[in-house]
Amino acid sequence: MIRVTLPPHLRKLAGVDGEVILEVAGRVTQRAVLDALETRYPMLRGTVREHMTQKRRAFVRFFACGQDLSHDPPDTALPDAVATGAEPFMIVGAIAGG
């Protein structure tokens, strides 16, 4: 069980309250989690990753276990605490502006 938190705009777009619970088969990576998220909530396609390149959008960040994982390669294994559901994988809208 993977726990994912979404920023308010994306929660509203997906029609969810609170955390999203996902099942990820196999190795738990950033890519696997986002694939599972977009399969479950197709309306989020293109909002976290660019449609064509599958790269993280510039003002989106990934946090977990007190770390910024935004710049990790997408196939890097996420921390065990995320893979076991002890900690959430946080998708965050970056602070921008004043």
Added chain:
Amino acid sequence: MSRVRVLVGTRKGAFILSSDGKRELWDIAGPHFAGWEIYHLKGSPADPDRLYASQSSGWFGQIIQRSDDGGKTWHQPGTPAGEPTTTPDGMPKGESNKFVYDTSIETGKPLTTHQFYDGTPRPWEFKRVWHLEPSLTDPDMVYAGVEDAALFRSTDGGRTWHEIAGLRGHGSGDKWAPGAGGMCLHTILLDPGNQRRMYTAISSAGAFRTDDGGKTWKAITRGLHSLYIPDPTAEIGHCVHRMAMHPSRPGVLFMQKHWDVMRSDNEGDSWHEVSGNLPTDFGFVIDVHAHEPETVYVVPIKSDSEHFPPNGKLCVFRSRSGGNDWEALTKGLPQSDCYVNVLREAMAVDSLDKCGIYFGTTGGQVYASADAGDAWSAIVRDLPPVLSVEVQTLP
């Protein structure tokens, strides 16, 4: 009695303002898509309950929303919640927020770069939808003008989008360059008498016309004169802010350019200036009275460096002669300390008798006149900055 529905896009959501034909008492609904930029929303002439909205965010990109009940409820047409994302044979289903430039050899001359601000080549990169133009006859067909400038079309109610690549393949695309607001395709005019004819305008590339349903395009800029480009009469580089036409005379076009109010009487083949006695001919909006093809409206803005009304007085100017002779319409509009702007998508007209005129400001006001501009009042005063205004006249 007829009704009107005013569709307002703002920096922080969409609002729908409704009234009966008297246009005195208004119901305000919204914000829809709160917190998102709504560059434009517009209803289908063929089915007034079918609305399309462009919802975007610097963080999360582009979303297309559709309503089939006049704006009461909305959904993303290509990605219904809970349904499989692939067809039974494994093909991905359409995604309504996916705008991919056509790079196929079959469809013309796809380009890979345009000019950046500094004149260097820059790859085309989709940013957002500025304008949605539903077909005059088919509720499921809708055009989208996007940044970086290109024209897309959906024939399945916004589920999927395909570029009409002939426009970028015009032959001048590598010379197009963005203006301060970005390189956006913001005007799409459909000729009601000729389904194969369409006009578009791009800031700051110019204006274009197709006579063959989008396959080929012609730059329609002869007669435009712009001192901010090296060759003031060049075919490409004019910063067109908005174009308008009356449906009964689709060959007559009006244009608010960066500077200059212009008119064409031959489908854009040539233009002449009709700024006449305007206090300044800089501005963004332009529109035509619903029943009088020679009655035109603009909102003069002081200059390209001071985007507010001259002397702090908000005035709509009306010409009843197709330009040149303009009268200031001020009754009900602020005549002191007003420093708002009126952006290019933010004026529209209804088709009641008398014709209603509407415009929105960057200060969050939406003004309406139920008597063709003689007197104005604010429907609302404190919305987020208004990006677009459209009007539907309903039975």
